[in-house]
Amino acid sequence: MAENKKETIVMFPFMGQGHIIPFLALSLQLEQKGFSIIFVNTPVNIKKLRQSIPPSSSAIHLREIPFHSSDHHGLPPHVENLDALPYPLVINFLQASRSLKPLFTSLLSDLIRAGDPPIVVVTDIFFGWSAEVANELGLFHVIFSGAGGFGLACYYSTWLNLPHRKTELPEFSLPDFPEAGKFHVTQLAASYLAADGDDPWSIFQRENLSAWSKSDGVLFNSISELDKTGLAYFRRKLDRPVWAIGPVVLPAPARSGKRPDISAEKCIQWLDSKPLNSVLYISFGSMNTISASQMMQLAKALEQIMNINFIWVVRPPLGFDITAEFKAEEWLPEGFTERVVQTQNRGLIVSQWAPQLEILSHKSVGAFLTHCGWNSVLESLSQGVPLIGWPMAAEQFFNAKLLVEEVGVCLEVARGTSFEVRCEDIVDKIEKVMKGDSVKGMKMRKRAGEVKEMIRDAVRNDEVKGCSVKAMDDFLDAALLRKEKTKLVSK
Secondary structure: OOOOOOOEEEEEOOOOHHHHHHHHHHHHHHHHOOOEEEEEEOHHHHHHHHOOOOOOOOOEEEEEOOOOHHHOOOOOOOOOOHHHOOHHHHHHHHHHHHHHHHHHHHHHHHHHHOOOOOOEEEEEOOOOHHHHHHHHOOOOEEEEEOOOHHHHHHHHHHHHHOHHHHOOOOEEOOOOOHHHOOEEHHHOOHHHHHOOOOOHHHHHHHHHHHHHHHOOOEEEOOOOOOOHHHHHHHHHHHOOOEEEOOOOOOOOOOOOOOOOOOOHHHHHHHHHOOOOOOEEEEEOOOOOOOOHHHHHHHHHHHHHOOOOEEEEEEOOOOOOOOOOOOOHHHHOOOOHHHHHHHHOOOEEEEEOOOOHHHHHOOOOEEEEEEOOOHHHHHHHHOOOOOEEEOOOOOOHHHHHHHHHHHHOOEEEOOOOOOOOOOHHHHHHHHHHHHOOOOHHHHHHHHHHHHHHHHHHHHOOEOOOEOHHHHHHHHHHHHHHHHHHHHHHHHO
């Protein structure tokens, strides 16, 4: 599709692993199609990315733009990634990211002056201001969402309407998205619950989300058949093209600078010793954790279900430095590691980061207890693994709603981190999904298998192209068409 001279595409994700990972995955896909990629980010993130890009990827060029966190909004010095911040400072980080606008404008202007204007500028959902920058420079611009259409549609609508503030009832609907159904206040992140329209989160989101309408379209890391309702919302709301090009999943060898605490080989060796569908994989993403009491109840539940094995990616509980060393003797039941992990060999406790895709692709894994971040959802469903949902932030609650109510591949075990959970309830939900004779579990596994095939069909690229492959072609055709029109106008 690309011409002999490689056309340039600029990629600019927000500074957080959940954003950088899908942007890197998309960059690798576009490089394979013959495009030259300029991947923009701040110095610390670029340094980590150098470790993740395969040596053969010579067409991905990393470009740094400086970011001085301590100059903005009370952030600590040298912070360049969302994952390193406690939740109360997330909004400060979002606000501070707007300081990148003049530097990014300068970078794009330099490319134009050098005679190498990008055919498309692909930026993050939190960089709504970038659409105006691209428009002023005459460049084709799209927003790329690592989130799915339904989850992001609910997120978008809730921020622009704050419908829960207009009723005293615990349930509410979205005025411009009625087909999404009913919501409960327990499905709202803390930032929504505190919002009144004049708070920092509301102000940032109103400005950011409204700016999306200046873009030329939106790319979604999703599959059209899986996500029809959410994608239709954005086509209607923005009156712009929407392309579902997923799943955009980072290949196993590249993990954006993260080093697993355990090797993939050791994980596979341990999984090989376990029966089919007997292992529960537990991970809450790169920047989430649960409270100390919730962690204790989850551990007690895992010990109680004797026929279930598990791999648990752990981080210190709420109130502690999430990046610090995990102290099992303090945050797990006394003797838990010795009894369950060492003596019974029923579990692996992995600190911080695990080779997730390799784990999920193993036949011994029967379910994934997850925060319902969209990257994790796609990795699980692409392997046909059903989900046990414990959403915690952002659009994760809305992802869980889609997966439970519409797709049928998920069972919610809990919501958020500010309430107590009971060991008995956790046991009940895990057994419903994992037990071989559970009707609910059998239905979920069957449906997860169907979604796995749906995903495989979407990325088919043989005599019959899948819907995601067609969407990618349509997006690139639109970018190249804009370039040709610009050439004709300039003559």
